[in-house]
Amino acid sequence: MYKEPEVTSLINLHTSRANATVLLANSKLVRNAYAKIWGFIDSGSITELAGTMIMFDFSDLKAEVDQYISDLDELRLKSENKKLQLKGDQIEEELLKLTNIISQCQEISLYYNMLKSEISEIELDFENAVRRYYRSPMRQGLNDISIIYNSMKNIKGPMGDFEEVSVYIHGIESNGNEFLESAKKASVEGDVIVHVKRNGKKEYYVVKMNEYGEKEVLALDDFQSLQKEDAFKYPEGRIHLVYDTEQSNEHRQETSDDLTRLLSEMGLINKTTKLNLFGHSYGGRRSMQFAMDYPDYVQSITTIGTPYDKNKLAKMGNSLPYVAEKIGQDPRQFTDFLDFNPENKREDNGILHSNVYTDLSKEEMKEDLQNLKSANPEVYTKLEKMNIIASAGYRMETVYYEGGSMEVKTESDDVVSLESQNANNLESLIDERPQYEVEGVSTIKNPGHGNEIKDEEFIELIRQVNTDK
Structure with missing residues (x-):
């Protein structure tokens, strides 16, 4: 012109x-x-x-x-x-x-x-x-008020004297039972283990050395019994908090909100306590969401087998729920959380809701983190300063050919690709990307994916992260 x-x-x-x-x-x-x-x-x-x-x-x-x-x-x-x-x-x-x-x-x-x-x-x-930063306003507001109130009134809560805390968050269609065993193995003398079960009950354990110099993890009857232990009265050890989500397939934001309330009630969100988050499978997404919501209280995030990208199996379960239900999955499980993203929701019995399956089908974690970077770059900078490890599990398969056979490393753990587990698309946000061979069988109902948190190499990684300051 x-x-x-x-x-x-x-x-x-x-x-x-x-x-x-x-x-x-x-x-x-x-x-x-x-x-x-x-x-x-x-x-x-x-x-x-x-x-x-x-x-x-x-x-x-x-x-x-x-x-x-x-x-x-x-x-x-x-x-x-x-x-x-x-x-x-x-x-x-x-x-x-x-x-x-x-x-x-x-x-x-x-x-x-x-x-x-x-x-x-x-x-x-x-x-x-x-x-769309996936913070349900009412829960988030109440949690924030509680945290501010406790800080202003100097209310520590029943476990507020512990400065070292590890939180273990399970994945899809699961609970914390297996993570409990891993936490027991990773614990040391003077540590306390708390398993918060889905029904709200808490199991307490204390870690001691017996007369033979061997580590023992002793189950306690109740919180009053824990209060009598030296590990509680003179807290120099670590709390290992194994958390069962209230519903197995709840959306990560719902987990973040519920976990925040629990930690606040226990006195574990304060100016001195730093949290090491450990997540298996979708528990890694749940851990990342909590860190996005409350970065000031998180020291590290360590994940294993986490689908940071969209996941094909979850997409299949979301679009063909009756097929997934035949093998015991529950993609239609209703929760009271509804995502702001119109794509990240499903309708069951006329009710719109969002859960694990909708989230894994529709969004990569990269999308949320880009939104966060745009909306709140200060929080994103705090994530960059955290120690974030995205570890991956793989299996070795025997491949037969004319005249012999050989062991070949798989590109996944039967459920999630190594690329997705290692969060390659998050680039420099991730500090380490180790890979571990997963032992055990591989079937539809028992894929190698489920054995990752039992792996001795991963348990050793938990120990290393817990000892890093």
């Missing part, structure tokens, strides 16, 4: 400013909005982005576009005034030029107003990203 030189000069100046703004904002959404409008204007191009930190204010963006419009208005008004003052032989040629300038300024102003509308839509998307 031909533009009069005066208009071209002004738009070139705006293009230079726009590119500087886009580079500073470093948002692909913002960049694409500018590129779209500049495509209509047909004057220069908008730069591509290479950085990672998003830094801008929507009011600043809109104010700058308002300045572009003001510049055009000023040029248009000058041209209109000149039209009124025209005299002489060249009036026809000059009149045409001024008319073109006025028309072009008006047209480009319309495009700039379109850009402001695009920015407003992006602003709404960012606000939705905050809301």
